[in-house]
Amino acid sequence: VQQVFKQLFYVISAVALNNLLLRKDVCSWSTGMQLRFNISQLEEWLRGKNLQQSGAAQTLEPLIQAAQLLQLKKKTSEDAEAICSLCTSLTTQQIVKILNLYTPVNEFEERVTVAFIREIQMHLQKRNDPPQLLLDFKYMFPVLLPFNPSSITMDSIHIPASLNLEFLKKV
Numbered sequence: 739v740q741q742v743f744k745q746l747f748y749v750i751s752a753v754a755l756n757n758l759l760l761r762k763d764v765c766s767w768s769t770g771m772q773l774r775f776n777i778s779q780l781e782e783w784l785r786g787k788n789l790q791q792s793g794a795a796q797t798l799e800p801l802i803q804a805a806q807l808l809q810l811k812k813k814t815s816e817d818a819e820a821i822c823s824l825c826t827s828l829t830t831q832q833i834v835k836i837l838n839l840y841t842p843v844n845e846f847e848e849r850v851t852v853a854f855i856r857e858i859q860m861h862l863q864k865r866n867d868p869p870q871l872l873l874d875f876k877y878m879f880p881v882l883l884p885f886n887p888s889s890i891t892m893d894s895i896h897i898p899a900s901l902n903l904e905f906l907k908k909v
Contacts, residue, residue, distance in 0.1 A: 770808025
């Protein structure tokens with residue numbers, strides 16, 4: 739059950755983040771607020787179902803960071819440092835793409851300046867990020883089956899003659 743929900747939450751996170759990276763109309767402060775609220779509802783549901791150890795919440799981390807990126811101030815070099823230290827689950831390409839797509843929804847907000855985006859790129863150039871922009875929403879986590887050793891010892895096993903396994907010998 740835990741593995742199923744981890745996979746499900748990964749798909750939710752990947753599809754939502756990919757939509758955020760591809761659609762300019764959703765890259766805004768208000769979308770960041772809405773995303774963060776919805777993610778907190780999912781996290782609360784996991785806690786309520788006692789699934790917090792499943793790893794499902796960790797699969798939401800890139801989406802959480804993208805939502806926080808939309809909500810952070812984007813003006814000073816201190817803001818750039820905060821963004822770089824906060825967005826560890828996002829690649830440099832994803833951070834820059836979100837900043838480029840950021841669209842103010844009211845007159846109190848400003849567009850992200852090119853100089854600010856260049857400063858972010860300078861801070862993040864030390865990272866060894868994969869060159870991918872979008873998350874692979876078809877990625878499948880490996881299924882882990884727990885090993886439960888049998889309490890029956892090999893000495894006590896009787897092999898019926900009807901199986902024609904005479905070549906097996908007890909040692």
